Amino acid sequence: MHERKHTHTSLLRAAVLAGAAAFCAGVGAVAAEPRLAGAGASFPFPLYATWLKQFARDPAVRATYNSTGARVDYAATSSDAGVRALVAGEVDFAGSDRSIDDDDEAETIERGVVALPMTAGSVVLAYNLPGVEGLRLPRSVYPRIFSGAVSSWSDPEIAAANPGMLLPPQDIVVVVRADPARATDVLTAHLSAVDADFRRDIGRARAPDWPADAGFIRASLNDGVAAAIARTPGAIGYLDDGYAKLAGWRQVALLENKSRRFVTAGPETGAAALAAVPFPDAELPGGAPDLRAQDRDPGADNAYPITAMTFMLFYATGYTGERAAAVHDLIDYCVSDAAQEQAPGLGYVPLPDAVLSRVRDAAGAIQ
Secondary structure, three states: OHHHHHHHHHHHHHHHHHHHHHHHHHHOOOOOOOEEEEEEOOOOHHHHHHHHHHHHHOHHHHHHHOOOOOEEEEEEOOHHHHHHHHHOOOOOEEEEOOOOOHHHHHHOOOOOEEEEEEEEEEEEEEEOOOOOOOOEEOOOOHHHHOOOOOOEOOOHHHHHHOOOOOOOOOEOEEEEEOOOOHHHHHHHHHHHHHOHHHHHHOOOOOOOOOOOOOOOEEEOHHHHHHHHHHOOOOEEEEEEHHHHHHOOOOOEOEEEOOOOOEEOOOHHHHHHHHOOOOOOOOEOOOOOEOOOOOOOOOOOOOOOOOEEEEEEEEEOOOOOHHHHHHHHHHHHHHOOHHHHOOOHHHOOEOOOHHHHHHHHHHHOOOO
16 A cells, blocks of 8 residues: 555656646746745646746736745646645645545644635536527526436426527437536536435536436537537537637526526626635634635525635645745735736636635635
């Protein structure tokens, strides 16, 4: 067992270094010390890469936030790999869409962990119905589409939500991810919160057991799902909102939220979904506030319902000297207005002030 763990750690170290090298090759060499290494979730990588390049090279950012002249490398591996790297002491920080669970957090008990939300993203339902724009899907319907219980576009509840719209008497073809994915996890967590039958029969997972007899199409990555929807009239599937916007996908459903309003994904509706995240009234070992929370069915009037945060995980203790200063500089920049305002342009949801205030307070526990 120890040999297996050693082999895994060596491979993980190689992945982190390879990813860091690739990132540095893209932004050019910067002779700066100290140097921090991170690894983990691939979902926020485009935004993190932009921030880290600016942190290291942009004169205005360096002058305001980077007091040590530090360089920070981030390897897009996976959330699970990032957490394992942190637990093993291989990196200075990790990125994780699922934050960190109590078992993994307990393994870092000597140094502790501080989990900080950094940005967020929404998942949209993209469809292929020629001539149908602005499709509305009630919250009583779209979870049952993904459980196979609603299988026709002529379903009475869909028709009632779209008066005057000519919906075809056509079977619904559901397209889902074949690979384990953050988008699947975020979608199924929301559907489980909304629909008890979905929660019982399928549940939250990055790679759920979709109903075998429902004729679902499976495709890998956002690209594969989008291609399958595009070539299949009557199809519906899910995409990261940032991907859908960059791809210019026009047929995206308006979803009925908890307040019974039909909304579409965007920076404002995504931020509204995060404004009242139910953070626990608890602390992590080491004294940092516990920010490991999501709102799986937000209640704000204009909240887009399928929106979730992604996290950076830092040790609570053990950074010294300029490395400690670099960690705090990095966090200060990531939660600054200058950084957060860049999120929408790259397909992410900026964190609302209420969340950013909590992040800044929690970061104070890092020593």
